[in-house]
Amino acid sequence: MLNAKKGWMLYATLLVVFWGVWGAFSSQPNTRYGYPNEMIYVIWAFTMLIPAYFAMRGKRFDRRPSAALWGLLAGLTGAGGQLLLFKALADGPAYLIFPVVSLSPVITVLMATALLRERIAKLAVLGVVAALAAIVLLSIPGGGGSSNSHGPWLLLAILICVAWGAQAFCMRKAALIGVNDATTFGWMTISGLLLVPVAFVMMGGFPSGAPWQAPALTAVTQVLNAVGALFLVMALSRGKASVVAPVTNALAPVLTIVLSLAVYQTLPSVWGTIGIVLALVGSTLMVYSDEKGGEDPVAPGAQADIPDSVPVVQKT
Numbered sequence: 001m002l003n004a005k006k007g008w009m010l011y012a013t014l015l016v017v018f019w020g021v022w023g024a025f026s027s028q029p030n031t032r033y034g035y036p037n038e039m040i041y042v043i044w045a046f047t048m049l050i051p052a053y054f055a056m057r058g059k060r061f062d063r064r065p066s067a068a069l070w071g072l073l074a075g076l077t078g079a080g081g082q083l084l085l086f087k088a089l090a091d092g093p094a095y096l097i098f099p100v101v102s103l104s105p106v107i108t109v110l111m112a113t114a115l116l117r118e119r120i121a122k123l124a125v126l127g128v129v130a131a132l133a134a135i136v137l138l139s140i141p142g143g144g145g146s147s148n149s150h151g152p153w154l155l156l157a158i159l160i161c162v163a164w165g166a167q168a169f170c171m172r173k174a175a176l177i178g179v180n181d182a183t184t185f186g187w188m189t190i191s192g193l194l195l196v197p198v199a200f201v202m203m204g205g206f207p208s209g210a211p212w213q214a215p216a217l218t219a220v221t222q223v224l225n226a227v228g229a230l231f232l233v234m235a236l237s238r239g240k241a242s243v244v245a246p247v248t249n250a251l252a253p254v255l256t257i258v259l260s261l262a263v264y265q266t267l268p269s270v271w272g273t274i275g276i277v278l279a280l281v282g283s284t285l286m287v288y289s290d291e292k293g294g295e296d297p298v299a300p301g302a303q304a305d306i307p308d309s310v311p312v313v314q315k316t
Contacts, residue, residue, distance in 0.1 A: 007298070008239025009287060011231045015248050018228035020255025024263065026221050033214035037086045038203035043215060044222040045079070045192040045199075051230040052189040059182035070174035071184045074167050075191020078229070081163035083195060084156050086202065092153025099139040100157035106132060107165020108245040112172065118242045124289035130282030131246035137275030138253040168236060168245045175237030175301030184301070185233050237301045243286045250279035 029035040088097050109128060112118040120128065174184045200206070235244045254276050257268050268276065 008235045008244055011235035011238065012244055012248050015228050015231035015235055016251040016255055018224045018231060019248070019252040021259060022221055022224035022228060023252060023256035024259035025217075026225070028221070029214045029218040032217075033211055035210055035214040035218060036203050036207050037089065038083075038199040039207055039210075039215075040218050040222065041079075041082055041086065041199045042196050043218045044082075044225055045189075045196050047219060047222045047226045048189040048192050048229070050223060051227045052186055055182040055185050055230055059180060061186060062179050062183040064179075066177055067174065067179040067183050068187060070170050070177070070179060071187025072191055074170035074174065074184060074233075075188035076195075077163040077167040077170065078188065079192040079195045081160040081167070083198060083202065084160050084163070086199075088153040088156035088160065092157070097153060097157045099136050100154070101160045101164070102135040102139050102249065103132065104161045104163075104165035104168070105135070105245040105249045107162055108168040109242045111166065111169040112241040115169070116172065116176065116241070118240050120240075120242050121289045124243060124286050127282040127285030127289065128242065128246050130278045130285065131250035132282075134250045134275040134277075134279035134282060135246075135253070137271045137278065138250075138257070140269065140271040140275075165245075168232070168241055171233050171236040172241040172299070175299035178300040180301050181230075181234050181237055184237075185230050188229065188233070237299045243289075247283045247286055251283055254279050 026040075029040060030037060085097075085101065105128075109120075113120065171184060175181070232244075232248065235248065257272060257276065261267060
């Protein structure tokens with residue numbers, strides 16, 4: 001039976017697979033059919049209902065105010081960051097925005113070490129640094145340039161970075177106070193749906209003239225995104241936020257690049273290649289350090305989702 005302490009590695013791996021595939025095909029509705037990004041958000045918000053249904057089956061919904069607080073904070077920071085991203089991309093260059101946004105694990109690591117008192121081994125610190133460097137390198141475009149290196153979009157990109165970093169922290173905090181994964185994801189789903197009217201306002205109304213392939217392709221890709229979000233909740237309830245966040249944020253783009261190479265016949269840039277190596281090295285160091293460490297990172301929220309029949313190794 002799977003040891004609960006090692007469970008974060010399984011869910012982080014599933015997250016990388018789902019988000020890696022999603023990343024490779026997520027832009028297709030917009031690039032192929034001109035489908036509005038805000039409409040993609042709307043469909044994503046409703047696809048969250050699918051994994052939420054399966055997550056909630058047979059689980060107790062935590063009705064404590066603290067569960068609602070941290071669940072809503074995790075959902076609103078994630079969904080709000082998504083909406084801000086659409087605004088930023090309308091005003092600024094994507095190849096400058098994403099390197100800023102991709103530094104969100106820095107926020108998560110800082111919050112986890114300062115507020116949750118998570119301790120990181122020296123070997124894991126090297127892994128975190130390598131993973132964060134990989135994230136930036138993987139975000140550097142293969143070519144092209146622009147003089148538009150500053151503007152309102154830069155502030156939005158920083159806000160998105162902070163929001164998504166805080167989201168991972170909120171997920172971990174919820175688990176530490178005993179909120180089960182299903183409840184946290186349920187509140188995240190509600191949060192995403194609450195911002196659907198905002199997306200419609202930003203879009204200026206319901207889009208017309210889009211072929212049926214656009215919403216269909218969007219739904220398929222965004223289901224991968226939604227299920228990946230559930231795996232992130234589960235990984236963060238079983239592993240340290242200061243380790244899980246850099247690992248997942250570094251490895252998902254690696255899989256995206258590999259799939260893009262196979263499907264679109266595109267080669268990664270020199271920076272991308274270096275980033276792939278750093279991502280693999282950094283993730284290996286963090287996982288190895290976690291294996292050697294004696295501290296059990298499994299939070300009470302994860303324990304609440306483990307059936308009584310599953311043996312869990314307890315520290316003495």
